Amino acid sequence: MTESRLRIARLFGIPISIDASWLLIFALVTFSLATSYFPARYPHWSPPAYWAVGLATSLLFFLSVLLHELAHSLMTQALGQRVRGITLFIFGGVAELEEEPRRALDEFLIAAVGPATSLALGASFFFLGWLAPTVHVQAAGRYLGFVNVLLALFNLIPGFPLDGGRIFRSLVWAVTGSFTRASRIASGVGEAVAWVFILFGALLALRGLVFNGLWLAFIGWFLLNAARTSYRQVVLEEALKNVYVQDFMRRQVPLTSPEETLAGLAERILREGERAYLVAADGRVLGIVTLKDVRKVPPEAHPLTPVVQIMTPAARLRTVSPSATLWDAFRLMTEEDIHQIPVVDELHRLQGLVRRNDILRYMQMRSELGQL
Ligand SMILES: [Zn+2]
Structure with missing residues (x-):
């Protein structure tokens, strides 16, 4: 939506x-x-x-x-x-x-x-x-x-994601004991129900009931998308819940210092192709600065502005622990609309970085390998 x-x-x-x-x-x-x-x-x-x-x-x-x-x-x-x-x-x-x-x-x-x-x-x-x-x-x-x-x-109507489809899924789930399998079956039925709506709507439209027919087909199209999206969501959640952040994160984290200027940082962004840098001093994370933050400052001010002035400070930074699942990290990034999240241990020491793009690429590859 x-x-x-x-x-x-x-x-x-x-x-x-x-x-x-x-x-x-x-x-x-x-x-x-x-x-x-x-x-x-x-x-x-x-x-x-x-x-x-x-x-x-x-x-x-x-x-x-x-x-x-x-x-x-x-x-x-x-x-x-x-x-x-x-x-x-x-x-x-x-x-x-x-x-x-x-x-x-x-x-x-x-x-x-x-x-x-x-x-x-x-x-x-x-x-x-x-x-x-x-x-x-x-x-x-x-x-x-x-x-x-x-x-x-x-x-x-038993078409997932309608309530009837969810009731149907809960029954299959109870019988098979597998949420993923129940979701696959319920989504399949949901897609079939959606196609019935679309075809029946098209038939009505051809018979002259244009508005009602199109409306029905439109609802069917919406249900079809919803069934597919919800199933993909289930697959994603199941897959990411089985991977731990410490096994996935990048340990080589792009770093910058609080006093580096935006001009220097911009040069590194171009050279290194990174979009986010953690700001660190003496092994402690002070904040994060992204390409988006740099863009908010006019280029002529870049040589005079230190990173510390525009970074998101550590206090406002969302982090995950190495023992969290990839699903926890992904959900946090989606909720907060951020593209990367630092991994810190219980003593607040930086361990690595998880990036949303890396997760999406990982899922893409698993799907290409036939694992999903
Ligand atoms: Zn309902």
């Missing part, structure tokens, strides 16, 4: 964001409720009533989607794992978990609580619509009851 998100709230410590694409679907749902769905079923309302009920219904629909994702997130937290955040986007919502569930049962509970929440919401809205004294609330309740049940059923 792109970085066009807006943070709107924080619930139970979980950041809630909306993606720019969500505004489009929100407007579309509100518009079609106010101009087509409600007018077709309730022809005698005033125009402002259509818009008011349409807007309120649309908001409650997306609140329902949020509650569905919140249910996944709270279950994840209850099982002792962290949630990065919830984002609403054009196809609904997504709760990003920090890492894969630890046990098959955890995965089952985290996946199943979403559709269960939507079903409970659907029943509540039907009940509310049935009890309500005014026709407007009845109409909204009926619609919201219907879409929440639909949301639950759609999510129960």
Whole structure:
């Protein structure tokens, strides 16, 4: 997903964001409720009533989607794992978990609580619509009851990474005892389901239902990508968890001193082809300076600026220990959006450096050797 998100709230410590694409679907749902769905079923309302009920219904629909994702997130937290955040986007919502569930049962509970929440919401809205004294609330309740049940059923389709696919994976995992194998099987089924969506959508479009057909095909395309990406993520995580930083890191670390000027450093960058230098004095790491940092200073100031002025100081530096796994290092680099991470022992002595590019090249080579 792109970085066009807006943070709107924080619930139970979980950041809630909306993606720019969500505004489009929100407007579309509100518009079609106010101009087509409600007018077709309730022809005698005033125009402002259509818009008011349409807007309120649309908001409650997306609140329902949020509650569905919140249910996944709270279950994840209850099982002792962290949630990065919830984002609403054009196809609904997504709760990003920090890492894969630890046990098959955890995965089952985290996946199943979403559709269960939507079903409970659907029943509540039907009940509310049935009890309500005014026709407007009845109409909204009926619609919201219907879409929440639909949301639950759609999510129960056994195509990974939909909830149904995750439930399926947890069952295969429980039976085979292998998370990687379960992921491969579930992703394969997920891809097959995605292709059914795409083909069925194309068929509908050819039959004249262009919008619905394209929409279905679009969802299928999204699911196809998601199934492939999630599987690659699993392979990456499994592979990197079995390698230790001390066996992988570069022990020859590019070093510079605090008083070296940027002009001198720039010359070395060109000659040595390195993008990051650790700043050290007397065997201690003082910070790190990268090509990106150098670029922020105008070239005419390079001869007069010492490295110490622009480096990221050691206090703000993320490091890993030699006994950490490559997965720990990779995750930290992804989270912090950094390209390299110094390896230090418990006495804060520099042992080496892990670079993201080296990890990616390593994975590429393992894949070419048929090891993944
Ligand atoms: Zn879900």
